[in-house]
Amino acid sequence: MAQQTFRTRTQDNLGATKKYDAEAIRRYYRFRPWKVIGRAIKIFWFFTGFVLGMWQDSRQHQQSEHKSQRAEQLRKILTALGPTAIKVGQALSTRPDLIRKDFLEELVKLQDSLPPFPNEIAFRIIESQLGKPARELYSEISENPVAAASLGQVYKAKLHTGEDVAVKVQRPNLRPIITLDLYLMRWAAGWIAPWLPLNLGHDLTLIVDEFGIKLFEEIDYINEGRNAEKFAVNFSNSPQIKVPDIYWRYSTNSVLTLEWINGFKLTDTVQVKAAGLDSDTLVRIGVESGLQQLLEFGFFHADPHPGNLFAMPDGRLAYIDFGMMDQLEENTKETLVDSVVHLIDKNYIALAEDFVKLGFLTPETDIWPIVPALETVLGDIIGESVGNFNFKTITDRFSELMYDYPFRVPAKFALIIRSLVTQEGLALTLNPDFKIVEIAYPYVARRLLTGESAQLRRRLIEVLFKNGKFQWERLENLIAIARADKSFDLLPTAQLGLQYLLSEEGKFLRHKLLVALTEDERLHTEEVRRLWNLVKEDLQPNRIFNAALVALAEFGSEGAAAILPAFSRS
Template sequence: MQPKMIVVAGHCDAHATDWLVQRPGIEPIIYRDLFLFRTLASFLNGFSLQKLGCNAELLVDEFGEKLLEELDYTLEARNIEDFLENFKDDPTVKIPRVYRNLSGSRVLVMEWIDGIRCTDPQAIKAEGLDVDGFLTVGVSAALRQLLEFGLFHGDPHPGNIFAMRDGRIAYVDFGNVAVLSQQNKQILIDAVVHAVNEDYAEMANDFTRLGFLASGTDVSPIIPALEAIWQNSLEKGLSDFNFRSVTGKFNQLVYNFPIRIPERFSLVIRSLLTQEGICFTLEPDFKFLEVAYPYVAKRLLTDPNPALRERLIQVLFKDGVFQWKRLENLIVLAKENVAKMSSNPALQGKIMRRSSGWQVQKKLDLTDTIKDGARLFLVDEGIRRQLLLAFTEDSKLHIQELVDVYKLLEDQIDIPSMAIEVARDFPSVARDVMLSWSASVLSER
């Protein structure tokens, strides 16, 4: 059931193009096959519900919905344009342009991608590209799709990903994409935070919030199983962490507990496993978390979304105790991510002229974080008490820890510019402080 029939090179506006033409008569064939699949699923549904805890008919419906979406090339064109918008300022990612005037529901005309197969390390090296650097580019692009944009490529197999000769990673075939809501993105980040804090009870609750468990399900039996999976990963060392081993253990939970993987997350898991497989093909010793952790650290420290400040606070406090070492590690990891991505890491040792339109971040932009931190300290009595206790834990002033943190950040912060930003924000901060103070006075009366 392959709805896409022809991929040929042509010319449009003096540029090479990729023409995608739908196979004639494919639609009734797909409807027929989906009907047969669903009929079979109806016979197996009782067994599926009893043994696997999932509705076989619903699985076929979800699969069919995604497959039928791929028949509408106008939808795929919109997906490509959304990806173009998301990565417009990213100098490491290439998304093909769509020629709307030549495209329709059954024909899609795109910019031609002249790249190298992403699973051919020798060809990548022959172009003077750094394989580890290219993997860093790919993992960063995947994490941005999942945790930043909430729109990610659902079928990133080796035929849909290429290494460009200028070091960029290129994606094609956007018929199968999935969307995560802002809430789901935040819950995923919560799950990372809870994993860091080894808070397995909250990790189990994250499963409910993400739809893996029905609302009201007793999560207490699942907590020890999650702890065993994560502790086993920690014992082997996070540098050796891989999704395939973790998902294999997670599959056991699906059999033992009433867990059902929502369709959007089955795409996420498949996408991550496929991309991890590409990474291991290029570099068998590739360490996924060595790229992922610096990205997450930078995201927690610099993301403009104020909701992430709460997650940052959760990371920095454990059992009411401020984790100075964890803050230092976050800063070091975030600086590492910025340093790596300030220029395309795939171009190490290769001299190439960068496009004048490329704008890259060379320092940690902590402006929003510092401003929000100052606001929270002044307005939120609970946070203020926690931070003051952190500075005076064990009956001593933690001056040295503050000095160590400052040394890590002194080359990242432009003090005069920061002072100007704080001064601009002062009226709104003063208003919030007055409102907080008046509310506390009124509550006491």
């Protein structure tokens, strides 16, 4: 009797839980071996043909000839196994430390698309979740879904108050399917990990757990709605980004009603052109918003595939589907900016230390043998070949290092890589000549030059000074890179710089600049002349005068009176 009570309680807990709990799932399926065995046999059957094909290729020395065929076969198997397997395939497509290079290209083709489930089931779910039939809740609703994915499908509807909405309905019995697959994945990870190299198997169960956490979050539509609202707040001052409103009265954990977006997929180049939109502008908006998510807000959309990004007729970029999001801690954001600074600085020792802080290398790793490898992989990113850089190239090159050095991709960064690679692929669809650094570098340079925070100003100083000496060429490069973005106006940056120099915080930099002008026992007039030639078009005398007046006015007469003697002493 006690055992029966325990089993019932375990089942109830598993059914009620909204968050991933590996231990609760393990307890539940320990008493249901027939379910585990049945699913395991199905998975085993699907993969037997794949493994036998790989073995036969190896035996006949035909791996090279058949590698594209096997990669395609793997993609089809994952698609046939259902939503969890599709999500696994998408996640693995960003894991060069876990998947061979020749499989990556095929896995990135996986899309969240499955045949829709019956409409009568979808409408029953809406009624059971919202308490009324769909025809009463909405004045209009489409007979069939307008889109179907691995986790749900979407209907177009109209509220009685007149607003056009999208009604997202979750597939039935999704949680039992996912929990069973996650249980089997975690069990397999525990068996496989000890047989893998350290950098591949050290946290295999943790990777499964991270995947499970994100998957459970994705099937909780209340969580998705909150994510959308948080994302909207972050971009509230950006007129180029649109986030749909959530209608909470018509939303539950399994049904989500949100504002209908009148737009078209970014990959529909015909409609983009017909609407008179500039594809390069859309690419810039998408990449810069992605950089803002990572480096400013720390809250990023981890699944920006073509079905989740829409171009609107008015030129705005609309994000939809906020199920897969993640949050970066402040110290992680700062370390990411550090790594960009060290990359610009070509300081590969510091960059290796950044990789340790970010979790790509363990704290016990001896970084000295790795530094030359980093220089080999990253050494030509800033230089003559910068225009040829892309994330896919760097991912491929890193995948070769994974087996020679103890690099690993932390689970959180697998989502970041997925986001960046997906955005880059989307941009290349719109513009085959697109180079992400042409947007990313100006963005980072602008952020360093404007220095909105003390941390960014500190990193700018780190870039501009090396071994105590001012690096004139780096300042020239930063300005040149920032001005590559035609919308960048140097004058507000100069105004901010003047305000900073006049502040107490800028006392150190004032002193350093005066020393820089006279170091090596000479006046650096040539360097100043080059800088002036670089910026003189942006800094017309009348504009400089007005900006100086504004800077002094904002600083205040008392502050100026107090700082001028200090400036003269510097």
